[in-house]
Amino acid sequence: MTEVEVRTACALRLGxxxxxxxxxxxxxxxxAPELEEDVALTNIALDLLGQARTLLTHAGGLEGRGxxxxxxxxLREERDFVNCLLVEQENGDFGSxxxxxxxxxxxxxxxxxxxxxxxxSTLAAVAAKAVKEVAYxxxxxxxxxxxxxxGTEESHRRMQAGLDRMWPFTAELFERDGVTAExxxxxxxxDPDGLRPGWDAAVDAVLTEATLRRPADTWAPxxxxxxxxxxxxxxxxxxxxHLHRSHPGARW
Amino acid sequence: MSSSGEWPLWEVFVRSRRGxxxxxxxxxxxxxATMALRNARDVYTRRGEGSSIWVVPASAITxxxxxxxxxxxxxxxxxxxxxxxxxxxxxxVRNL
Numbered sequence: 001m002t003e004v005e006v007r008t009a010c011a012l013r014l015g016x017x018x019x020x021x022x023x024x025x026x027x028x029x030x031x032a033p034e035l036e037e038d039v040a041l042t043n044i045a046l047d048l049l050g051q052a053r054t055l056l057t058h059a060g061g062l063e064g065r066g067x068x069x070x071x072x073x074x075l076r077e078e079r080d081f082v083n084c085l086l087v088e089q090e091n092g093d094f095g096s097x098x099x100x101x102x103x104x105x106x107x108x109x110x111x112x113x114x115x116x117x118x119x120x121s122t123l124a125a126v127a128a129k130a131v132k133e134v135a136y137x138x139x140x141x142x143x144x145x146x147x148x149x150x151g152t153e154e155s156h157r158r159m160q161a162g163l164d165r166m167w168p169f170t171a172e173l174f175e176r177d178g179v180t181a182e183x184x185x186x187x188x189x190x191d192p193d194g195l196r197p198g199w200d201a202a203v204d205a206v207l208t209e210a211t212l213r214r215p216a217d218t219w220a221p222x223x224x225x226x227x228x229x230x231x232x233x234x235x236x237x238x239x240x241x242h243l244h245r246s247h248p249g250a251r252w
Numbered sequence: 253m254s255s256s257g258e259w260p261l262w263e264v265f266v267r268s269r270r271g272x273x274x275x276x277x278x279x280x281x282x283x284x285a286t287m288a289l290r291n292a293r294d295v296y297t298r299r300g301e302g303s304s305i306w307v308v309p310a311s312a313i314t315x316x317x318x319x320x321x322x323x324x325x326x327x328x329x330x331x332x333x334x335x336x337x338x339x340x341x342x343x344x345v346r347n348l
Contacts, residue, residue, distance in 0.1 A: 036280050038289035043294050116279070143287060 006182040008062040008122045010189050013112075013121075013179070013225060015055030016083035019073055020233075021040075021104065022048040023240050024091055028095070028115065033094055040140060047133040051126060053215045074244035078234050079227040086169035088224070088233045095148055095155070096162035101141035103166055106202050107173045109134045114190035125159075133201035142206055149210025157209065164205075164215050173216065174199075179225070261310040262288040264295075267303040274306050282307075 001009075025045035032038035056069040074170045086104055112134055117126035134146075148159035174192040183189035207214050223229070243250060259281040265274035277296040282288035288307040297305065316324055332338050 034281060036282065037296075038297055040291065040294040043298060063326065143290065147283065147287070 001178065001182050003186055004062050004064075004184055005101060006179060007123070008059050010120070010178045010183055011055045011059035011062065011123060013082050013084075014115075015052045015059055015072070016081050017087050017108075018048040018052035020081070020083045020236065021087035022046070022052060022157055023236060024089075024100075025097075027091055028097065037094075044101075044137050044140065047130075047137065051130045051133070054122070054126050058126075070244065071234065074241045078229055078237055081229065081233070081237070082171050082225050082227060084169070085221055085230055086173065088229060089166060089169060090232050092165065093121065093158055094144075095158035096165055098141055098144045098148060099136065099159065099162035100167045102115055102145050102206065103163075103170050103203065105134055105138035105141050106206075107170070109138050110195045110198050110202075111190065112249040116197065117187075118189060120189040124150075143236065145206055145212070146210045149207070149212040159210070160212055163212060167215040167217075168219045168221055172219065172222045172224060175222060175225070177225060178224060259283050262307045263310050263313060264288075264292040264307040265308070266292075266296055268301055269303050274304065277301075277307040279310060280307075285309075305343070 014103060019045040022045045025041050027046070028041040029038060052073075053069050056072045059084060060067040060069065060072055073113065089096075091100075094115055111133045112127040115123050116131065118127065146157065148155040150156070150157075174196050176192050180189065180192055184191045204214060221230070261279050262282055262285075263279050264277045266277040267274045277292075280288060280291045280295055282291045285307060289305060291338075292305050292307050293302075296302065328334070
């Protein structure tokens with residue numbers, strides 16, 4: 001891979017992660033347990049969408065095929081998306097969504113802190129801005145994990161169930177492949193292995209305080225970074241892309 | 253999840269920038285003070301309105317009653333001498 005190809009792949013991965021998770025969180029609009037949570041979750045979705053827009057625009061520019069953020073978001077097929085499997089998982093109940101948020105935002109915060117030192121100046125700039133946003137996302141998930149885990153018997157049961165459901169998809173976050181190896185060599189992105197200890201420690205600390213059990217590492221599905229997605233991802237894309245595909249160039 | 257009926261109400265005060273006072277922005281529901289601050293942040297400071305937030309349990313506020321409006325506030329209406337504009341300032345006074 002050339003340096004530009006590695007930078008493009010890194011921007012695309014993180015951009016797709018943000019875009020897809022943003023869409024999942026937006027599905028809570030008008031359906032959250034409380035009006036306040038409705039606003040909180042969609043605020044987080046908008047932060048992620050903002051990051052994704054910059055990253056996809058950057059990826060499109062590096063790629064040099066004239067694709068802008070809209071082309072990349074709305075006109076790619078399922079197999080062209082390189083987001084991780086965790087962010088595309090269905091919301092489930094509020095406990096599942098909070099579990100996904102805790103696991104993802106803890107990972108994303110570590111990743112962004114490392115990316116502030118990236119040799120790709122756009123990635124470094126996006127990371128520097130997004131660190132503050134994601135620190136809040138993580139705090140939001142942490143506060144809820146503590147309250148649901150150490151709350152009532154029912155909230156504990158559902159928080160644990162959500163955690164068990166999302167857990168297998170975290171293995172992929174720390175996977176190494178040609179892109180991550182090249183990214184490390186070129187100083188574009190961090191070694192996934194280096195992010196793991198911090199993630200483990202942060203997640204363990206929250207789970208212990210929330211009286212939750214850390215799920216065992218058993219099944220470790222993978223494939224998102226190669227465009228192999230879980231079954232419901234196609235449905236998400238259909239909803240997300242429908243308007244743009246039916247009315248090309250539609251504007252507000 | 254509990255319904256709004258079970259979550260207490262909190263009054264939200266936001267200070268837009270240093271030097272100004274906290275101003276009542278509205279109210280939110282939350283299970284405890286920590287969550288109330290976060291909910292207030294999410295609902296009332298989305299457009300950069302704030303640099304500081306106070307949340308107060310609505311139940312902790314003692315409010316004047318509309319029934320008491322007349323004895324409370326009407327007597328102040330005709331006390332013009334309580335306004336600085338009532339007084340003429342002599343020309344010799346420079347720094348007032």
